[in-house]
Amino acid sequence: MTQIFTETGDANPVTVIKIGPCSITQIKSVATHGYTAIQIGYQPVAKRKLTKPELGHLEKTNAAPFKYLKEYRVPENHTFEVGQIIDVNNFNEGEFVDVTGKSIGKGFAGNMKRHNYGRGPMAHGSKNHREPGSIGMGTTPGRVFPGKKMGGRLGNQNVTISNLKIIKIDIQENLLIVKGAVPGKPGNLLSVRTTNRR
Template sequence: MTVGLLGNKIGMTQIFDETGNIIPVTIIKVGPCIITQVKTISKNGYNAIQVGYGKTSNTTLTQSELGHLRKSNIQPLKYLKEFRLNENIENFEVGQVLNVESFSAGQLVNIQGKSIGKGFSGLQKRHNFTRGPMTHGSKNHRLPGSIGMGTTPGRVLPGKKMAGQLGNKTITVRKLKVIQTNIDENILVLKGSVPGKPGNLLSILPIE
């Protein structure tokens, strides 16, 4: 039985397969994660596992977070995340350590994380808008132009594509193949790219 884990992106590189083909891969440091809470249908209305990752000091957590962890006699952890499960969760218990052993080569996983933030961007870069003409006296090159109708409805409709923050959104990359695992170093090697810069926090979600 597998459950989602947390980890940090180390970076990208490339490896060669048996036939000499180059495979672009991302290296992820996974866990070890500690189960901090087990939720059941009878008690909470659904089955879920809450895992903690990343040791930290008491000063970085709130009293509520510290109390939650002390209740289970677990050291302070920087990140907590809940993963829902459909099957029986009798095999999990509070304090259990989860690591990269739960993954195997050839398995498919979904990776979730925040994309790289690129600050404030205009319409052409953010939404692929076409620019205005550059010649014949045009004064509108990269401006948005008209953004709404006239008398009716007399307002800008919600959801209008405009300039704004680009990136820094939660993105899920689906069905990435596990190339290899390193149990000693808790390293997971995946084919392809994942969101964010090196060091970015990632959720590794196994596909049943």
């Protein structure tokens, strides 16, 4: 993350995202797969880094070996072709995008941090400072219902941030500069798709 200053002197918090270049490795159609989608590959690797099934899948379309494959639904009247490169040229300044990625893992967290519970009284006589309080009824049903919000692992989940505005595009370096924050740590693998502003 960094910041960009506008002509009026306002500071905009932005995130710099490196986009591809990605290559289309497969096109799925209603006739063969029951739906329409494209599969794109990112980050070329040596063949020895992939398994034989992965290599066989890519060799069907003469695609290069890629470390990551991701599928995106597209309309039936699309104009994509196998081998087509997808990079920052597929985006426009002023557009809004949805960015999906793994959020930062925070380990085991208590109910206050994980679920925004309120705390108990902090006086010396209180024995309920950061505890969850009641977690269910007594003799009946005599158990804790599944799904009860309690302490546990926090973060490290797929998160989507919607409607991030593209402030600037750097075609030379394949950089997309969007207003706001995106999920995960620096260097995190992200999925970026255009969206209609809601």
